[in-house]
Amino acid sequence: MKVIYSLLAFSMLSVSAKANTELPDRQAELPAAKKNSQAEYLVPRDLTTITNDEFGEKVKLGYSLFVNSQQMRGKYVGNNQNCVNCHMEAGRKANSAPLWAAYMAYPAYRKKNDRVNSYADRIQGCFTYSMNGKPPAYDSPELVALSAYAYWLAMGGLMDQHGLENEPVPALDDKQLQIGGKAESFPMPDVIAQALPADKRGSLAGRGYPKIANPELEPSLERGMQVYADNCAACHMKDGQGVSDSDGHSYIPPLWGKNAYNWGAGMHRINTAAYFIYENMPLGKSVQLTVQEAWDVSAYVNSQERPQDPRYRGSLEENRKKYHAHDGFYGKSVNGYTLGSNAFPSAVVK
Numbered sequence: 001m002k003v004i005y006s007l008l009a010f011s012m013l014s015v016s017a018k019a020n021t022e023l024p025d026r027q028a029e030l031p032a033a034k035k036n037s038q039a040e041y042l043v044p045r046d047l048t049t050i051t052n053d054e055f056g057e058k059v060k061l062g063y064s065l066f067v068n069s070q071q072m073r074g075k076y077v078g079n080n081q082n083c084v085n086c087h088m089e090a091g092r093k094a095n096s097a098p099l100w101a102a103y104m105a106y107p108a109y110r111k112k113n114d115r116v117n118s119y120a121d122r123i124q125g126c127f128t129y130s131m132n133g134k135p136p137a138y139d140s141p142e143l144v145a146l147s148a149y150a151y152w153l154a155m156g157g158l159m160d161q162h163g164l165e166n167e168p169v170p171a172l173d174d175k176q177l178q179i180g181g182k183a184e185s186f187p188m189p190d191v192i193a194q195a196l197p198a199d200k201r202g203s204l205a206g207r208g209y210p211k212i213a214n215p216e217l218e219p220s221l222e223r224g225m226q227v228y229a230d231n232c233a234a235c236h237m238k239d240g241q242g243v244s245d246s247d248g249h250s251y252i253p254p255l256w257g258k259n260a261y262n263w264g265a266g267m268h269r270i271n272t273a274a275y276f277i278y279e280n281m282p283l284g285k286s287v288q289l290t291v292q293e294a295w296d297v298s299a300y301v302n303s304q305e306r307p308q309d310p311r312y313r314g315s316l317e318e319n320r321k322k323y324h325a326h327d328g329f330y331g332k333s334v335n336g337y338t339l340g341s342n343a344f345p346s347a348v349v350k
């Protein structure tokens, strides 16, 4: 059977390469939904089915950069993180912000910067904040490859769901790859386009980190420290620095300090980290903490100093007001110390 495409004219979105003087908010909070125990998650294809052609090489490179991001250390990555640390199982795991669900959710309009964010824009955000680095350019081989990998995960899984399991994932050109699967004009097999119209693509089951109930008690750093000692320190270490080799490749990521995600990253929000932790930590034993413990330990981890928010322009107070109207400790005082006031350098890459 031959795959039939929707041959809608492909209109380029204005993927503007805005200068980084005013960093847009690309780490904006995702709409978090409660976990649905009945949900059926998309299952991406096995890596062995990647084709051995030019397009397949891009997908393989994307996978490799995603699981070992230290290949980009000093160029685009400024800390000991790998993308896979927060998007687990190589970006395949439902409820750990999987790439397949993300890919189908862009381009997305963001009110905050009044502009359409493509999939590549969103990846750039994770480089700036989560990786404490400098984002690769739109047309760089790295950004193309990371987009190709996410597209491949999403499209292969969708094709399998719609009776196209014997077809290879169709190649896309570099420009199309970077926009994301939510574009009206996105080329996809007809049966998928009909089953999944553009307005439904952004809410595939398992996207993001599932929302948990609000804590009964105000999150407490004291209790959080105890939860950390009992459940986390064995791996992430008492000092939060995890375990890395001398090249900076982390086996267990640091949670604070100079090699962790910075003060602009989504994970520094107490709610976002609580959702992630409740669902995914301690590693291999997910959903073991109580809801209260997840909030407490998230607050504890996020009350520790880390690299500066790259949007900081000299005034902590101004930066806090402008970008930190959410659940986090940046610019706030804890035991007499104001977080962010002695932050590590941001974007220490060449």
Ligand code: HEC
Pocket (backbone or CB within 6 Å): 028, 029, 030, 032, 066, 069, 081, 082, 083, 084, 085, 086, 087, 097, 098, 099, 101, 102, 103, 105, 122, 123, 126, 127, 130, 131, 146, 207, 208, 209, 261, 265, 266, 267, 272
């Ligand atoms: C320190 C943790 C962390 C690391 C490391 C990280 N991310 Fe993220 N990423 C996040 C968080 C948090 C979000 C937003 C989730 C939310 O708000 O619920 C996110 C969102 C995303 C999204 C959008 C998800 C969606 O459904 O819209 C993509 C795509 C993404 N990251 C790609 C990457 C890539 C590529 C890398 C490596 C270059 C990376 N991330 C590294 C934490 C991280």
Ligand code: HEC
Pocket (backbone or CB within 6 Å): 081, 084, 085, 086, 088, 089, 227, 228, 231, 232, 233, 234, 235, 236, 251, 252, 253, 254, 255, 260, 261, 267, 273, 276, 277, 281, 282, 283, 284, 289, 297, 298, 301
């Ligand atoms: C058995 C070892 C282990 C334990 C115990 C553990 N973690 Fe993790 N944690 C990991 C590993 C490994 C990763 C990276 C996951 C990956 O790459 O697949 C990780 C990732 C994370 C991340 C992602 C953020 C980042 O900066 O990369 C956070 C936050 C986190 N853990 C918090 C916790 C908390 C809080 C606890 C205790 C409740 C905990 N972990 C317990 C091993 C562990």
